[in-house]
Amino acid sequence: MGETLAEKILSLKSQNKARAGDIVICEVDLAFVQDTTGPLTVRQFKGSGFQALAKPTQTIIFLDHAAPSPSRQLSNDHMFLRSFAQETGSAIYEVGEGICHQLVAEHFANPGDVIVGSDSHTVTSGALGAFATGMGSSDVAVALALGKTWFRVPESFLIDLDGAFPRGVYAKDLILYLIGRIGADGANYKALEFGGEALAGMSMSQRLTVANMAVEAGAKVGLFPADKITEDFLMQHGRGDSYKSIYPDPEANYEQVIPVSLDRLEPMLSLPHTVDNVRPVTGVKGIKIQQAFVGTCTNGRLEDLAVAAQILKGNKRHPDTRLLVAPASRQVLSEATEKGYVSSLLEAGATILPPGCAACLGLHQGIPGDGEVCISTANRNFKGRMGNPEAMVYLASPATAAASAIRGEITDPRELM
Amino acid sequence: MSDSVLKGKAIKLGDNISTDDIIPGRFAHLRSNLPELAKHVLEDTVPGFYLRVEPGDFLVAGQNIGLGSSREHAPLVIKMSGVGAILAKSVARIFFRNAVNQGLPILLCDTDKIGDGDELEISLTGGTIVNLTSGATLNSGKMPPIMSAILKEGGLIQYIQKHKNFNL
Numbered sequence: 001m002g003e004t005l006a007e008k009i010l011s012l013k014s015q016n017k018a019r020a021g022d023i024v025i026c027e028v029d030l031a032f033v034q035d036t037t038g039p040l041t042v043r044q045f046k047g048s049g050f051q052a053l054a055k056p057t058q059t060i061i062f063l064d065h066a067a068p069s070p071s072r073q074l075s076n077d078h079m080f081l082r083s084f085a086q087e088t089g090s091a092i093y094e095v096g097e098g099i100c101h102q103l104v105a106e107h108f109a110n111p112g113d114v115i116v117g118s119d120s121h122t123v124t125s126g127a128l129g130a131f132a133t134g135m136g137s138s139d140v141a142v143a144l145a146l147g148k149t150w151f152r153v154p155e156s157f158l159i160d161l162d163g164a165f166p167r168g169v170y171a172k173d174l175i176l177y178l179i180g181r182i183g184a185d186g187a188n189y190k191a192l193e194f195g196g197e198a199l200a201g202m203s204m205s206q207r208l209t210v211a212n213m214a215v216e217a218g219a220k221v222g223l224f225p226a227d228k229i230t231e232d233f234l235m236q237h238g239r240g241d242s243y244k245s246i247y248p249d250p251e252a253n254y255e256q257v258i259p260v261s262l263d264r265l266e267p268m269l270s271l272p273h274t275v276d277n278v279r280p281v282t283g284v285k286g287i288k289i290q291q292a293f294v295g296t297c298t299n300g301r302l303e304d305l306a307v308a309a310q311i312l313k314g315n316k317r318h319p320d321t322r323l324l325v326a327p328a329s330r331q332v333l334s335e336a337t338e339k340g341y342v343s344s345l346l347e348a349g350a351t352i353l354p355p356g357c358a359a360c361l362g363l364h365q366g367i368p369g370d371g372e373v374c375i376s377t378a379n380r381n382f383k384g385r386m387g388n389p390e391a392m393v394y395l396a397s398p399a400t401a402a403a404s405a406i407r408g409e410i411t412d413p414r415e416l417m
Numbered sequence: 418m419s420d421s422v423l424k425g426k427a428i429k430l431g432d433n434i435s436t437d438d439i440i441p442g443r444f445a446h447l448r449s450n451l452p453e454l455a456k457h458v459l460e461d462t463v464p465g466f467y468l469r470v471e472p473g474d475f476l477v478a479g480q481n482i483g484l485g486s487s488r489e490h491a492p493l494v495i496k497m498s499g500v501g502a503i504l505a506k507s508v509a510r511i512f513f514r515n516a517v518n519q520g521l522p523i524l525l526c527d528t529d530k531i532g533d534g535d536e537l538e539i540s541l542t543g544g545t546i547v548n549l550t551s552g553a554t555l556n557s558g559k560m561p562p563i564m565s566a567i568l569k570e571g572g573l574i575q576y577i578q579k580h581k582n583f584n585l
Contacts (some may be wrong), residue, residue, distance in 0.1 A: 023561055023562075023563055023585055025583050028437055036442070036448060036488070037487065037489070037490075039448060039449050040448065040489060040490065040493075043575050044573075048574050048577045048578055049578055065445065066446075068446065070446075071446040072446075073446035073447065073449065073450070074440065074445065075448050077448070077449055080449070093572060117487075118487055118489075119486075119487055120485065120486050120487040120511055135487060135511060135512060135514065136456060136487055136488070136489035136513055136514060136515035136518055137489040138515070138518040138519070138572070138573040138574055139515075139518060139573065140433040140441070141574070142573060142574075142577055145577075146577075146582065146583075148583070149583075150563055150583050152561060182432060184479060184481060185481040185484065185507060185509065188481070188509060188510055189510050201498060218481070218484065218509060220510055250543065260434075266559055274433055278420075299521050332547065361442035361445075362441060362442040362443040363442055363443065363445050363446075364439075367443075380437070380485060382435040382437040382438065382485060383435075383437065383438065383441070383444065383461060383462075384437050384438070384442075384461050384491075385437050385443040386439075386440075387442065387443045389441070389461040404544045404573075
């Protein structure tokens, strides 16, 4: 019997025949923490009696969620993490470098790797063919110490994609559509594996957006095969020699096969307060918004900023709508500046936030007021997510967010293209 | 965990209680001050929860409790509030593992058969839940042996201190 992508990677890394349902112990190629879950990870690590990291060069600390820190307490947490990095020799990415998942994709994740991070959106690197998954602080602490962890090998759903995105429709619309279709627990404990002829036309940026939100359907991983597009991405990021082709076997066993034709998709929205509350934009447009936020590990990449800049170029944000843009990394900001996207955004009235998680999780940099509506390119709209349980958050693509910022109300981006 | 039989009363919650409902991101500055953080457990969803919960109470939820963030602070503050176990129809993946890693028992069962305030008796070893108020007996599914072993030691850190490694 053939192997799914999940079984293939976990077989290699556990040196066992890993079959769906098995419990395996796997080598961990990369383990990382961020600044809001890292302090507990460090305390659990020390509490276990460990002093040394199993793989210091494959351990990374990212200061991205509170960046720059809005409070004394979080500044002290940053200090705590910096001293841990110094004591143990782990790498550290400072405030302003960008979001952990973007930096892992840019600098570390390789096809066939097992990656664990103390952040649920660690699944993002599945776009590169890595078995990347989010865990809690205790699990990551033990992975830091032992260089391995245990997994239940997930059953896989094959999401079989054909066609191409129509004008005004993007990877974000695809993943919102899929989550709406299968539900917030539709893939709980499962692997979402993406395949089909449409992959040849899906950029790494689009794949990262899709893989990032696999966890919003409950999935353990969102996996793409590693192909020519993966190889090109790795070469552009100076690690072409880390490329290896990884595909599922043709006779692999899937719990479900879900065909999706990209041609038939339209701009989608996730309505408050659950990610699976998904509707086409056409049925929702007209709702007034006070804030539009473009950024995050879901949609803060160069391609996303390019789409937003193109729509906003020569336009102004609506006077009643604040427009916040946070590039996902320093490299994204730098390239977006070079290409003129930042100028277009600034001229349209955008506030450019530092590379990092920014307004996504309610710590700083754009907490909506009571009763306010925010359209966001992030991945979560739970009540209270952006820092105010009295606010409403709608999730959308960068195109929909940009078009909505111009009109001051939820807008189908195709009307402005 | 020394007691394999737990007794307490049910506090009912709905479906899809997210980690932002349990402990929102806006309290991230309190994560290195756990006793202060714990005072905010579930405050947006069940106002006054922290003051109302009594040691040994059970949190009884519907579908998909714990969806969202990987923050282990979510099960940790639930445990710190005195909750003895979580019962739910289904549990989000990361939260399930985090609860067990914190030594907080989490059982899957048909929670429609439990009302708010019902008195429950739970046998962790047998996986049975007796609703002393209604007389009904519920069964929970078994968790993988590695998780039972972690729970038995009182959490992952205690398990690793003792075994130094994962024993399958």
